[in-house]
Amino acid sequence: MKMKKMMLVAMVATVLMSCGGGGGRPTFGDNEYPIETVSESSAALQSTYPATINGIQDVEIRPKVSGFITQINVTEGQTVSAGQVLFVIDNETYQAQVRQAQATVNTAQTAVNTAKLTFDNTKKLHASRVVGDYELQTAENSFLSAQAQLAQAQATLASAKENLSFCYVKSPAAGVVGTLPYKKGALVSASNVLTHVSDISKMEVYFSLTEKDMLSLSQGEGGLRAAIDAFPPVKLQLTDGSVYAHEGKVVAVSGVIDKTTGSVQVKAHFPNPEKLLKSGGSGSIIIPRSADAAIVIPQRVVMEVQNKKFVYLLKDSNKVAYTEITVDPQNDGVNYIVTSGLKVGDKYVTNGITKLTDKMEIVPITPQRYEEKIQEQAKAMSVSDIVNATKTK
Secondary structure (H helix, E strand, C coil): HHHHHHHHHHHHHHHHHHCCCCCCCCCCCCCCCEEECCCCEEEEEEEEEEEEEEEEEEEEECCCHHHHHHECCCCCCEEEEECCEEEECCCCCHHHHHHHHHHHHHHHHHHHHHHHHEEEEEEHHHHCCCCHHHHHHHHHHHHHHHHHHHHHHHHHHHHHHHHHCEEEEEECCCEEECCCCCCCCCCEEEEEEECEEEEEEEEEEEEEHHHHHHHHHHHCCCCCHHHHCCCCCEEEEEECCCCCCCCCCEEEEEEEEEECCCEEEEEHHHHHHCCCCCCCCCCEEEEEEEEEEEEEEEEEHHEEEEEEEEEEECCCCHHEEEEEEEEEEEECEEEEEEEEECCCCCEEEEECCCHCCCCCCCEECCCHHHHHHEEEEEHCHHHHHHHHHHCCC
């Protein structure tokens, strides 16, 4: 029975202590409130920024020729190598063009051979003075014309072969295949994106900093390049709330400020050995930072009214003053870094702030004494009181 009561006492003590924040305060039968003195300390914070994730290379795959898809050689999510054939476009027409161009080349080659024999024979006759200069020049011109026609036919053949090769749509880079919106038999052209191939061995994560933050970094490090080099490793929080296992490195900052948002785009690289990150994904970049000689107070001692924040300071004659403060917008969810409104040596109320009013007179006690009184009150309560207290809470 004693053990059960001790457990209930501990439970109620916890409830009473939690009441001491914004939710109220235990009843001690007096006007006692715990007071803490403001001091400076170092604080580790983190800033978060929405981010988008892309592969290090994200390529649209389009056909260079029009036609019906006759083969699809890959599946969605498949890893492919550079030069691998992904799709085949109907190529009967292009094969016929190659055959026709090859025949033209063969004919032109025969004409060149004949013209060369004629030219060589004419040179011998001209040397024996059997024919004149006119005949020699005519034979040479015919040979040169045949060579030009052969070159033209060879160029046509090369173009036909190139067009035929376009029917075999290859991956320009190694990566992972995206969605496949077109099926076998679909008519496609250069305006159609057949799929995407993303190199996700390393990921590019983009986020934005305000112009003010970017100027602060640049000036503090002696230039933008130096600021990038000195940028701390960043973390990536995924959409499920988990933090990605590998840290990233900021590698580039846009040289143009977005006029609509007043922000600067920043790019960070993250390794992706497990292929967990996918191109087109999203998350949040986490940038750690530290503040030296900062004034840090718990969030539970702060009241927020119409986006303004207030604390109760202990003034002369033990009266409290409802005082506005400003805090750093980035916080860890537990504490605030106060940027104005408080100074070292100020004393603020830590518990029961919802029961206070401006200029109210209180009896200040230490936080340790406050906890002791909670324990004393909890022990003095009966079991039924304890049960009712937990129900009330």
